[in-house]
Amino acid sequence: MGIVDEDVVRVRESADFVAVAGQFMQLKRVGQRYVGLCPFHGEKTPSFSINAAHGLYYCFGCQAKGDVITFVREMQHLDFVGAVEWLAAKTGVTLRYTDRQEGEGRRRKAQLTEAVAAAVEWYHERLLTAPDAGAARRYLRDRGLTGEEVRRYRIGWAPDEWDALSRALRLPDAVLTGAGLGFLNRRNRQQDVFRARVLFPIFDPQGAPVAFGGRALPGADGPKYRNSAETRLYSKSKVLYGLNWAKDDVVRADEVIVCEGYTDVIGFAASGLPRAVATCGTALTDEHVRLLKRFATRIVLAFDPDAAGQAAADRVYEWERAHDIDVAIADLPAGQDPADLARADPDRLRRAVEARVPFLGYRVERALAAGHLGSPEGRARAAEAALAVIAEHPSDLVRDQYVMTVADRCRLDADRLRTGLALARRRGRTPALPPLSAGDRSRDGAVRDTNEIRALRLAVDAVRGPEMRALLHDVLFVDERNLAAWRALRDGPDVHAAIDRADPGAADLLQRLAVQDVIDDPRDIRRALLRETALRRRADLERRARESPEPGAWAPSIQWLQGRLEAIAPDARPSREAEDQLLAWLADQGEER
DSSP: OOBOHHHHHHHHHHSOHHHHHTTTSOOEEETTEEEEOOTTSOOSSOOEEEETTTTEEEETTTOOEEEHHHHHHHHHTOOHHHHHHHHHHHHTOOOOBSSHHHHHHHHHHHHHHHHHHHHHHHHHHHHHHOGGGHHHHHHHHHTTOOHHHHHHTTOEEEOSSSSHHHHHHOOOHHHHHHTTSEEEOTTSOEEESOOSEEEEEEEOTTSOEEEEEEEEOTTOSSOSEEEOOOOSSOOTTTOEETHHHHHHHHHHHTOEEEESOHHHHHHHHHTTOOOEEEESSSOOOHHHHHHHHTTOSEEEEOSOGGGGHHHHHHHHHHHHHHHTOEEEEOOOOTTOOHHHHHHHOHHHHHHHHHTOEEHHHHHHHHHHHTSOTTSHHHHHHHHHHHHHHHTTOSOHHHHHHHHHHHHHHHTOOHHHHHHHHHHHHHTTSSOOOOOOOTTTSOOOOOOOOOHHHHHHHHHTOTTTHHHHHHHOOGGGOOSHHHHHHHHHHHHSSSHHHHHHHSOHHHHHHHHHHTTSOOOSOHHHHHHHHHHHHHHHHHHHHHHHHHHSSOGGGGHHHHHHHHHHHHHTOTTSOOOHHHHHHHHHHHHHHHHHO
């Protein structure tokens, strides 16, 4: 099931990979390739390379690789079909599906999205124009929101009626309920989910509306906040409010600010920090972090991290380790949320982010600040509290840095504190995270630049590849991985097919070679490979002659081969005829062996 193969190929060939990638990262042309800082791992020196002709990418730092569809999947957090559909919308390709149910499922999702979009517009228009929305408009003005912000964020108003939206949109029951906009009451009549609430539409990273966050007016009965139930479109553990607006600035800054409220996101943007997102009524989850890692390597928490307690610390350290990110805490004034601070003192809000501190540093400082450092007893108790926090961190080096900080602040001997720290960890207050395995560590993926590698690099090149492939033969490859890569290229119609059919090692090799610049000449490389292969064959014949009871029988073959080696020597005049004769002979010898 899925999209017709021909349509997938059309989408891949129609997409401008450089333009697509440029929406998420900065690229610079270097030779025939485009390079930039890898969006999948933190780095300061560009190791991410795109071959625009083939539509392939490879990162020499973290070994991320793929085509434009893979790139969109990773960056936009989509499955294969979703990524193809995303690109199809950009390129104007009409898709066909291989299974009727698959197509129906996609059409169903599109129908639900259209329903939510219609609700966004209806609620928004109601807020702007309806007399019953006066109190909601006053509430938003009191919170400091301007009319421009109300329109930008499509804020709406759900009237205090049972079925106003249902009557206005006239959606089928299945669509109304499937989109999370309404339900069927006991009389089997449509009824709205939201009543008498200011509504903040929630969008997915691509900007499609998926849900609502509803805020009751001050003094109203019932819970202050009510969010949409989870639907086919919306999962609160995977969606972050505001990411659709923030992602461009997040990528530029390599930093994302995570806060708790919808108005916090709007306040950060109004203060010149349009890279804030908010959780939708839930704690920050691992799925959230995986999503954010696609855009930035630093997460700044703009809420009180102590509220989540010990479990939050464990999660933060695991996130830092597993996703190679840094988690910091914004220096917010006590008792003020970002939305209020944005209105009262936007400069202070900006300084809060600029003065961010590492997560562990924040917690250590809180432990020390809560103590009384004016007496020996107070310093000892503060040091014990700080050590308990430090003991939770999995890194020996990080722990020791903070031990020295505590020793200096509390005027205590660092070695004694190290002893106390070791005791705290032995008592098992916080289990240490296991060290990174070899498979978790980034590798530079260096490949020795042999003539076999140069030949393969030419063979995958969009311009000189056909010429190089016509000059090569299996017998010219000794390395098993190189031979497997060559055979995949030889038997396939294009590089994409070769990568798909090759074993993982050969596929990885082809992927990385496809994004490297080509500077060699095909005929020079073929001649060098012929010479290397012929020298190996001559050495083999000479060994056989030494071991044979009739060594003279090997002399004609050795002499003939020596003559061909002289004909293709580096200082000899190139002779295509001599090279072809030698290759044919080597191929025959290889088959005999």
